Amino acid sequence: MKRTATIRHEIIKFMEENNMTINQFARLSSINSGSLSSILNGNRPMSVNQIDRITESMGLTAGHFYDRYIYECIFHTTPDWRRLGAFLERCAVLNNLDCLHIAARMTMENMTYAPMLFDLAETFYNEERYKAAAILYECVAESEKFQHSERLALCHYRLFIHSLSDNQETNWQAVVLFEPYIERLNESYQLDAYQNLINIYGSLTQWDKVDYLAVRMGTKAKAGYENPQSGYQGRDPHIFYILYSYLARSTHYAEYRDYEQALYYVGLYENPDFIKNPTEDENIIIEQFREWAEANRYLYDLLRGKPDALSKYVDYIESKEDEIFVAICNIMIAANRYQLRVDPILERFKEHLQYRSQKNQLGKVSEHVTRGRYTRLLAELGIYYLNSKQYDRGLSYILDSLEFSIRIKSDNGMLRCMGIFEQFRQSASEEILQRYEKLIRAVQKLSVYDWSPVV
Known part of the structure; x- marks a missing residue:
């Protein structure tokens, strides 16, 4: 890093150019003249508060001298944590992440x-300065000597949560990096960590991992429910994690078309008879899972070839705004599997065919789950219209799904869409073909240039 002059030299130069005495500059910067004299003579380092006052008095942008301050006032000798901690906090406030990163790295030499x-x-x-926090967690994790420490595991968990995005490629890397540490987390974090992993693996269609993690989460949640002193806690009551594990397991079996097993787990979260004297919050959770159970009974009947379940399913979700998007996704899968005509249903719920965040009684639905469903919905709509020989309309939906898959870097989504398009290429209009070629170039560019590792 090139440094042509020290901070002290810059201050003296400013005073000379403005014909100022130490006393005058002391009054301007609200720093004691004796302290300022000691600073300029090199007899004492500046505090962060003092360098901020000096910077402001010189008419410079806040943090202007921070890169030099690191070397001249913090690490010129053994750093003092009071000065160093204050500097790191100020860097976070100013979002000066480069200086924060340099100082944190140098700090970890000790x-x-x-x-x-x-x-x-x-x-x-806790202040939601997540980028600044991630830099510090990374430094601590890399230098942590005690490889089984809770502190190390919590660093990796924080980094995992921070790195999640709409990019499925980096999400996959994030879960691979974090999962080995989940059992080392303090028990108070484990239930939420398992739920987050389940959601990400579900969005990546890794259903065997979903089932494996659901079993582990359910076991720990039951231990916490039966023995509150066990340490297993989460943001939600224990019964949420128990019922969510059943829901995840039923979804796993449904994805493999084992609907008998899927319905078995539906029964477990529909009638949780192990719950005694539920609280008000627990009753809200119980009611939400019962609604999901009823909807999923109709769905699994539909997916295993019982067409009369379609009307029951539609009637059920029509009055439940939060369930319509999920239901439309599922209905399109069944429609293509059994050649059902669902145009009136699509017209009735057409406003739900656009992407938007989803919620339910328990809060916001994971965006990772919603994005995966939306990519699948667009593809299923495309297949539906292709099967009815509406080629332009169908291929447009396939390309919409491809474009969204590129955005979230979903390999499965991209391969699915390209395979379907090539099957119907001869029926594509020139306009559709041009759009497809443009998207293929985006896929090729993505594979070569747009990969970035997770910290």
Whole structure:
């Protein structure tokens, strides 16, 4: 890093150019003249508050001298945590992540600062300064000597949550990096960590992993429910994680078309007779899972070839705004599997064919799950119209699905769409072909240039 002059030289130069004495600049910057004199003579380092006052007095942007401050006032000798911690906090406030990163890296040369750096990362995390927190978590994780420590595991968990996005490629890398640490987390974090992993693996259609993790989460949640002193806690009551594990397992079996097993688990979250004297919050959870159970009974009957279940399913979800999007996705899968005509249903619920965030009684639905469903919905709509020989309309939906798959970097989605398009290429209009070629170039560019590792 090139540094042509020290901060002290810059201050002296400013004073000379403006014909100012130490006393005058001291009054301007609200710094004691004796302290300012000691700073300029090199007898004492500046505090973060002092360098901020000096910077403002010189008419410079906040943080202007931070890159030099790191070397001149923090690491010129053994760093003092009071000065260093204040500097890191100020970097976070100003979103000066480059200086934060440099200082944090240099700090970790002295491992005694690891606990303090971790605590500061937790402060940033709770203040929703996630990028600043991620930098500190990464530093602590890389230098942590005790490889089975809870602190190391929590760093990886925070980094996992921070790195999740609409990019399925980096989400896959994130779960691979974090999953080995989940059992090392403090029990108070494990249930939510398992739920997050289940949601990501579900969005990646890794159903065997979903089932494996659901079993583990359910076991831990039951232990917490039966023995509150076990330490297993989460954001939600224990019964949520128990019932969610049943829901995840039923989904796993349904994806493999084992509807008998899927319905078995539906029964478990529909009638949770192990719950005694539920609280008000628990009653809300129980009611939501019962609604899902009823909807999924209609769905699984429909998916295993009982056409009369379609009208029951539609009648059920019509009055349940939060369930319509999911139902339309499922209805299109069944329609293509059994050649059902569902045009009136699509017309009735056409406003639900656009992408938007989903919610239910328990809160917001995972965006990772919603994005995966939407990609599948577009593809199923395309197949539906192709089967009815509406080629332009069908291929347009296939390309919509391909475009969305490129956006979220879904390999499965891209391969599915390209395979379907090639099957019907001869029926495509020139306009559709041009759009397809443009998207294929985007796929090729993505595979070569647009890969980025997860921290």
